[in-house]
Amino acid sequence: MSLAPVDKLLARKEICVCAGSGGVGKTTASAAIALGMAARGSKVAVLTIDPARRLADALGLPEIGNEERLVDRARFDAAGIEMKGELWAMMLDAKRTFDEVVHWHAPDARTRDAVLSNRIYQELSSAVAGSQEYMAMEKLHELHNEGRYDLLVLDTPPSRNALDFIDAPERLSRFIDSRSLQLFTAPGRGALKLFGRGTGVVFSLMRKVTGIDLLRDLSEFFTSFGSMTSGFRDRADRVTAMLGDSRTAFLLVTSPRADAIEEAVFFHDRLLDAGLPFAGAIVNRMNESRPEAPADLTDRLEELLGSRLGPRVAHNLEDLRRLAERDRGNVERLAERLGRSPILTVPQLDEDVHDLLGLAHVNRHLFEI
Amino acid sequence: MTLRLLDKRLLFVTGKGGVGRTTVSAALGVLAAQHGKRTMVCEVAEQERITQTFGVPAAGFEEREVSPGLFALSVSPQRAQDEWLELQLRSSTLAGLLGHSRVFQYLTAAAPGLRELVTMGKVWELAQLQRRTARSSPYDLVIVDAPATGHGLAMLRSPRTYRDIARTGPIARHAGLVRSFITDPGQSSVIAIARAEEMPVNETLDFERRLREEEGIELDHVVVNGLFPERFNSADVRRIEAVDGRVSAPVDAALAAALSEHHRARSQRSQLRRLRKETAAPVTTLPYVFEPELGPDELERLASELERRS
Numbered sequence: 001m002s003l004a005p006v007d008k009l010l011a012r013k014e015i016c017v018c019a020g021s022g023g024v025g026k027t028t029a030s031a032a033i034a035l036g037m038a039a040r041g042s043k044v045a046v047l048t049i050d051p052a053r054r055l056a057d058a059l060g061l062p063e064i065g066n067e068e069r070l071v072d073r074a075r076f077d078a079a080g081i082e083m084k085g086e087l088w089a090m091m092l093d094a095k096r097t098f099d100e101v102v103h104w105h106a107p108d109a110r111t112r113d114a115v116l117s118n119r120i121y122q123e124l125s126s127a128v129a130g131s132q133e134y135m136a137m138e139k140l141h142e143l144h145n146e147g148r149y150d151l152l153v154l155d156t157p158p159s160r161n162a163l164d165f166i167d168a169p170e171r172l173s174r175f176i177d178s179r180s181l182q183l184f185t186a187p188g189r190g191a192l193k194l195f196g197r198g199t200g201v202v203f204s205l206m207r208k209v210t211g212i213d214l215l216r217d218l219s220e221f222f223t224s225f226g227s228m229t230s231g232f233r234d235r236a237d238r239v240t241a242m243l244g245d246s247r248t249a250f251l252l253v254t255s256p257r258a259d260a261i262e263e264a265v266f267f268h269d270r271l272l273d274a275g276l277p278f279a280g281a282i283v284n285r286m287n288e289s290r291p292e293a294p295a296d297l298t299d300r301l302e303e304l305l306g307s308r309l310g311p312r313v314a315h316n317l318e319d320l321r322r323l324a325e326r327d328r329g330n331v332e333r334l335a336e337r338l339g340r341s342p343i344l345t346v347p348q349l350d351e352d353v354h355d356l357l358g359l360a361h362v363n364r365h366l367f368e369i
Numbered sequence: 370m371t372l373r374l375l376d377k378r379l380l381f382v383t384g385k386g387g388v389g390r391t392t393v394s395a396a397l398g399v400l401a402a403q404h405g406k407r408t409m410v411c412e413v414a415e416q417e418r419i420t421q422t423f424g425v426p427a428a429g430f431e432e433r434e435v436s437p438g439l440f441a442l443s444v445s446p447q448r449a450q451d452e453w454l455e456l457q458l459r460s461s462t463l464a465g466l467l468g469h470s471r472v473f474q475y476l477t478a479a480a481p482g483l484r485e486l487v488t489m490g491k492v493w494e495l496a497q498l499q500r501r502t503a504r505s506s507p508y509d510l511v512i513v514d515a516p517a518t519g520h521g522l523a524m525l526r527s528p529r530t531y532r533d534i535a536r537t538g539p540i541a542r543h544a545g546l547v548r549s550f551i552t553d554p555g556q557s558s559v560i561a562i563a564r565a566e567e568m569p570v571n572e573t574l575d576f577e578r579r580l581r582e583e584e585g586i587e588l589d590h591v592v593v594n595g596l597f598p599e600r601f602n603s604a605d606v607r608r609i610e611a612v613d614g615r616v617s618a619p620v621d622a623a624l625a626a627a628l629s630e631h632h633r634a635r636s637q638r639s640q641l642r643r644l645r646k647e648t649a650a651p652v653t654t655l656p657y658v659f660e661p662e663l664g665p666d667e668l669e670r671l672a673s674e675l676e677r678r679s
Contacts, residue, residue: 022386022517023569119534205467206476209457211538214531218476255387258662259418288629291622300620304612309605316600316630317623319659326661351636352567 004342006033006251006366007040009279013249015144015242016153016279019271020253021263025284028353029253029346030155031055031089032362038087039076040367042150045088047139049157058355059089066093066100068143079356088149094157097135105231114224120217121225133157137239144242249279254334256286256327256345265337280342282366283331288347290321344369371653371675374590375401377558379496379551380512383521384562385572389594391418392663393562393655394514396671402438403672406509409440409495413488413524414516417443423665432495432505436665440508442495446484449491450477456501457539485527486544493547496556518561518576525551525559525584551586558589563644565593565637565654570644577648588650592675593641596654597634606631653678 010016010033018030027048034046045068048061059071068090076083099116106112115121133156140154207215242248250271254264264281271278293314302310335343346365353362374380374397382394391412398410398419409432410419420428423435430448435441455464467473477483494501496511515521528548535541551557559580563573577588601609609624616624645652655674658667 024387119530202467202470202472205458205463206473208539209454209467210540211535213537214535214540217534257387260387290626291619293623294619297619297623300617301623304616304620305608309601309608312600312605313609313623313627317626320626320630322659322661329661354567 004280004344005369006036006344009251009342010037010151010249013247013279014149014151015140015245015248016151017140017156017243017248017250018154018253018282019156019250019267021260021267024253024255024260025346025353026253027055027155028359028362029251029282029284029366030153031059032353032359032366033251034089034151034153035081035087035356035359036363036367037151037153038085039081039083039363041084043086043088043148044151044153045090045143045149046153046155047090047092047136047143048155049092049094049136055354056091058359059087061089061091066090066096066139075356079360081356081360085150092136092139094135097139101135101138101232101235102228105228105235107227111224111227115221115228118217118221118224120221137243138235141235141239141242244275244277246277248277250276251279252281254281254283256283256330258326258330261330261334264334268338268341278341280344281334281338283327283334283343283345285348286331286345287320287323287327289324289328290317292321293317371397371400371590371678372404374558374560375404375406375510377556378508378510379492379557380510381515381521381525381551381557381559382513382562383515383518383559383576385564385569386517388562388564388569390517390562391416391514392668392671393592393594394512395419395422396655396668396675397560398439398512399436399665399668400672400675401510401512402436403676405438407438407440407506408510408512409442409508410512410514411441411492411495412443412514413492414520415443415445416514417441419514422663422668444488444491446487449487450483452494452502453487453490453543457543482523482527482530485524486531489524489528489547489551490543493550496550518572522576522579522583525580525586529584552584554587554589559586560590560592561588561650563591563593564595565640565644567640570640573644574647577650588648591644591648591650591652593644593652593654595657596641597630597637597657599634599638601627601631601634 016033018026018033020026030046030048034044038044058075060069060075062069068088071087071089073083076087102112102115102121106115136154136157140152143149143152252264252268252271254260268278268281297317298311298314300310301313304310305313331343331345344366346362349358349361351358353359380394380397382390382397384390394410398408401408412419417427417429419441420426420433420435423441425433425435427443428435428441429443430445432440432442451464451468454468455461458464458467492511492513495508498507500507515524528544528551530544532541532544532548535544561573561576563569573591580586580588606628609627612624641652641654653675655671658671660667
């Protein structure tokens, strides 16, 4: 297992994607990395999905908004952080980003409105797993293209499956791929004609299971979406290219729990398979290691604290020591599977991290090693 | 409080990522089976961890008994869809014909929320007293180890969406049935799993509000998982802090560990108080499990905790 501080891992990188399963502290890690890189002189923007209210407040982020905001220098002064660069932050609104993309690609106002008001689109843009991931990539691409920042840090959305966002551009473009749409919108084969009076066995079976209304709504949706497919396809290709570029770095965030480590290993393999630039792993919330108790510890604690409290203190040490051992074992397993890739560990902090000071504290373990 | 839940037919278990949804779902399943209920715990989204915990071969889409009276299955959306088609068309030949047709595959790959809908459809089918699939026996209780809150909510919403969009036809009818079932408080309950930490508590409260406002469903129960024991009271802590600094390293480590445990337990208690104050749902707590591996024994212990605290 090798060690390297985050600033070394991210040297000459323009994009840092923090990925991992839910509940491992991705948002905190992303914010800490962005803060650390900005403090060292870069102009950094962190794109986050759903930060804890107090963390959002600490960064000066309003509840809703799809634009980057400069974190006020006074906040760093107040927390005693020397800020050599600039830290920008934005809270990503997937639905709004999707709407923006439709605005961008729609050939005319009528098509745009037809898409935006379609119920199937509304379901797709706000609820469907995968669209949030895709929209995060879209926003990242847009900001990267504009080139206003030295580094963009992306906190990926909380999905059941940490791999969702890798496939997201591909899945979404497949969804609106012209080949599938042609079936519904081919000229001379009006959708209604196709569904209303189609004669093939397949169509009659389809009508039987879906009902005619649903087919009609779907075909309307595909018809209006159809005019935007080439733009989407093009864009998805560029997003995929951006992710695979050597200026991008993927950092895997995980907790030291066995199931999270399993997923991290799987995810690492998938990143490599997909040819994406994996830079290292961050294991968050490690239980602090504790020394093994000597045989007479309970006696000595009893002498100091009495026969009621002493044994409890000894027992507690043993429990926490076992937790730390478990974490250490899990991280070793991760290291074996990751080969020479760097792994950084952050201890379980006594408080939830929700302010700049807390982030600075995390950074002692990410940067100053 | 918890035992009341076992009289439902369907428990939908969700919560923030990493809080232990699968563990609590399995513990609820163990408890129900102990009470003589024929119980199914089903996992979704290609996940399968319960059979592994019980050390039995993976179940996939088959219903597998993992311990007496307790069954597990992992719902694959593709298999659920195939099964649904077959039931609708009442013919595996016709279902195969449609399922393998290119146009239908494009349509289903593209239709937003369809995977969620067919998953809910399978969950509903499992919970029916009159099972629709061949050679299947009814369950007294079905527990769904659902995805994390955001996606979980989307899954709960999918039957309503499809009922509304389709309006008529088999999908609309079927989605309507599923919707009625999951919104009937006599039959179904939604349970949120949380941890006594800031983010999971916020997400639980936010989920409760959205569930009420968007779906018209009241959150039935919150289970706070992984609660640290309160081993030391403030008098203990004063005594520990008063110990002379010149102690051996192991003693010093033991004292530091005690203070750190106290600190974590206290911060958890304050988050738990906040949750209890702000949620309308009853809250049950489960203790932190210090064992490195969670197996059937630990699940049984958690199940008896659920029972004891009810």
